[in-house]
Amino acid sequence: MDLWWVFWLAVIFLAPLILMGISTTFKFHFKVVCYCILCLILSALAAPVCLVKNGGRTVDNMRIIRAFVRTMKYFFGLRFEVKGLENFQVDGPCVIISNHQSILDMMGLMEILPDRCVQIAKKELMFAGSVGLITYLGGVIYINRKRTSDAKSIMALVARAMTDDNLKVWIYPEGTRNNTGDLLPFKKGAFHLALQAQVPIIPVVYSSFTSFYDRRKNLFTGGTIKVEILPKIDIADLKEEEISELTEECFHTMRKVYFRLSGKPLPAGGQGVSNK
Template sequence: MTKTTRKTETASRLMTLLARPQTPALAAGAIIFLILFRRSSRFRFFARMFGFIFTMAISCIVGITVAPIMWLLGKPGLTNYVVARTFALIGPPFCGLKFKVEGKEHIKNNSMPAVFVCNHQSSLDLLAMGAILPKNVVVMGKKSIKYVPLLGWFMALGNNVFIDRKNRGHALETMAKVAVYLKEHKYGLWLFPEGTRSHQTDDSLLPFKKGAFHLAVQGQIPVIPIVFSTYYPCYHQKNQIFEAGVVTIKVLPPIPTTGLETGDVDDLLAKTRDIMAEALKGIKTKPTGSVLPPITADSAKKLE
């Protein structure tokens, strides 16, 4: 086929496409979308939130599909890793966020077993996790997540752990079993010791719950702290803000628990929280799109 013939065929296909009745409507829709996206911060918020939910749903479907295969191959610990990498690949272009990882040498695959503790800001933490989650790591979440369509289904199939916070006895029993499982299979456990989303606009942490540290001491498993830089000024759900930016993820050196006993849990918790709080002050999310005004005492109150 000559170059002239190829050009003629390309031109013919283009003319056929332009002749379709739906083409003008699609073109007009695309133009309107671009104008609104450029001029309206609220429109960008909803567009990017849709992109986040859409790509998370796709990632969960991948997990639901992959999980049975991984079980058959005897590698169930890879399910979360595959989902994390899928989300990290397709999520950022839709959400406008990129991730810079510091201290990645502390999270090598041969560091298992380990208890990974991380600050919990919002649902965007799932996207940040996608950029860092190593192989053979399970995630601990509250029992109600199990019933969330797609996300809960994938997490259940991915061998993740659900805790019933209302039943303390059952929660402690689950923690003890998980500690044994992590050591036997050389797995890692990822959880958020704050226990709930902080929606923070400053470099602060909520009080930590003891569960992760009881588990680490019980299993003599090292604790690896991880901090995500505060998403504001790029993201704030209440004020419908979602701008492009670069989030910094910092992995801190492991904290050994060898020789520690139950009486040392409070000190371990305090030490870990202090280290994470200090690290959080040293990293920032850098906007690459619209820049919001800096947080002041008065403006912070309005965002609460």
């Protein structure tokens, strides 16, 4: 009997395990690929559930997506310690801002995502296969970061949708992923949106991932992520000219919490406001 297929099947399954034990670079990239594949699989499984239950694109699908994504932490050995969930108990819409570190942020977001909350994401995400489909079904708001005029008009529509549909909107004010061990300067878009919609801002801070996920060191292991949801910031009396000051204040407050949660001393400096 020809058993060569058994041999090659064993090679296919065993080779990655052997290489992971030999090469940290291979282990890192293999786990990243597995993460992306799992995202695609779970998105493909969640999409028909969303369509059957809710019929199409709606923020209500985020409950289903959240349930699927929450299973991912078990595959990658991640734990979450969450403090301040009661601060999400606000009447009406709000803008939620948080630091943005890596592809793992999706797990952190879905671990605490409140009901009727959508994210603002780059337009390219729409074309990411089943992940793009599930973000569309979940009501994610897409913007073209290369066209500032489009972003501004979309923000105006978002402000109206927040009040009309009672939506919470999640934004990363750093504007891009940042796994350097500090926060990038905050852009002002989230704060302009809160002012335009006349809704409070709720800051959320995740501890540093660098002890278990660091692209520069080809590190991807299990670990604990500490999350703290800070009290809401009421902007009812805020004036347009005070947005820069509020952005700066939020940056420094969240930066202090970030280093405290990460168990690291707060370094001096750190500029908080981008011109955008």
